[in-house]
Amino acid sequence: MASSVDVHVRICGQEIIKYDLEIKALIQDIRECPGPQSALLDLNAQVKEKFGQLRLRIQDMEQMSREQDKETDQLIIQKETESQRKQLLSNQTAWRKANLACKMAIDNMEKDELLHTGESSTIRQRKATKVSLVQTSSDITESLMSISRMMAEQVNQSEDSIGTLATSSRTVHETNEEFRNMTGTIHLGRKLILKYNRRELTDKLLIFLALALFLATVLYILKKRLFPFI
Template identity: 80%
Template sequence: MAASLDVHVRICGQEIIKYDLEIKAFIQDIRDCPGPQSALMELNSLVKVKLNQLRLRIQDLEQMAKEQDREEDRLAIQTETESQRKQMLSNQTAWRKSNLACKLAIDNMEKDELLHGIQNPTLKQRKVTKESLVETSGDITDSLMSICRMMDHNVKQSEDSIGTLATSSRTILETNEEFKSMTGTIHLGRKLILKYNRRELTDKLLIFLALALFLATVLYILKKRLFPFY
């Protein structure tokens, strides 16, 4: 079961890396996109899909961390999860900046066309799609806020886990102190038992000597009465 889980962790990690690289490539394409707006919107749609896939795989990796039996493995996977989540946040920031840079480039190109009197049949369409670009920026902002809330939730869970560990540590220390007290009691009891055994042996020896003296006295009296001349 553990080996199967390790395989799933590796596969999940490989998929996360693949989605991360694909997102970075799409962000670079957005940064270099000369237009038109339809091409930019298509690239943004691809980034949204990949970000959603990446977010789901990170959640899967986080769940796998909770299923680990060894504390060392669980902490290692949780660390990797946090690293990948921060990387995703960095990608979203870069995505937003690339969109703004591309929008600025398109605006500058439109201004140049207006200044030079060039009739561009798609100019009106580009102005209309600016609203779509603004909406896309809003979606990215919402995604960033969602990730921040998720990170805050994870921080609270980590604090709860630390509190639980602290309580467990105190319980272990108290149990250890109880064991030490019981060990002292057992040691004292052993001494008392040994002392009692020695006293019992002494009592038996005294009883034996008294009995021997009694028998010797009886024999002596019998001898004097039965054989007075001896």
């Protein structure tokens, strides 16, 4: 992994940790929120914004993992990304529990206050509380569904990566087999060339001997005819 990528991954990881700590602090504020409902709604809006920023940074880290050249670097960053996703889910659960606890506390406080007010005021406040609770639950449900979609996409991407690695492995194996076959062919060709060279040398030697025998025969015949008494 290049040094520039290392810097980007570290910066991304630091931002993820920052958002995680900010979310935890806001969740604690929700647990301790004494009311009113508007204050709780404001805190939930801040938490929702931080979750959105956190999800974006986790997606950036996931993209960085896919851009790595080394498989070991990919696995390290993917492992960290998966850990941050689990932490995000844990924060979602804590957020929902904190909201429910705060809602119950505010409801109890409002019930005590409503004992000293008229029945119509009590009904209006209860309706407002229910509407707020329904809205908060809807927001949390939407966030959980978004996380589920992210995890499903990660599973599909992991399957694609595994398929790519398997294809690459088969290609390397086939290439090695081709190299082995080529080596055998070259070795056989070398043997044939050496054998051909030896045969060519033998043929030349036989031709030379035949030519010498022929010349000797001719000389012998000429000698007998020209010099019959020698």
